[in-house]
Amino acid sequence: MAILCNILTSGNGSGTADTVKISVAPWGLQSLDGRIEFEVQADQLTHS
Template identity: 65%
Template sequence: MAFLRCEAVRWVDDEPQPGLVEVRFADAHQQQWAFVDKWPIFTGDDLTPDSDYPVEVRLLCDILTADTTTDRLTISVAPWGLESLDGRVEFEVGVDQLTMG
């Protein structure tokens, strides 16, 4: 399993339960992407409205392609049915942005 390192930047709402958070990351081109979903989707510590944001979290992803000459990967965040606020599910990221586990 591969996980993308991200940051939960704020608590969005208590509803629907168990609560929504906004999570961001920068891709290999330094473009910022944001997601809003229930906090358990993003592995890491339990998040609450009172958490000390930003909080490092991880997002389950699939590796679609790898470019060994540039150390970049194309990933999909579709395993959880997640998409960015812009509707994207595939991103190019650096190898160092992923953890395995």
């Protein structure tokens, strides 16, 4: 499964250099608890 997202930051914050902070807000998406920003593993992302 894939969704569109914006990359906010990479390699810093509470994660490691292999994590990326993303936002799904521009596409009107959110988690069931209302979150729009997430930290994911960089290798989970692809370019389209």
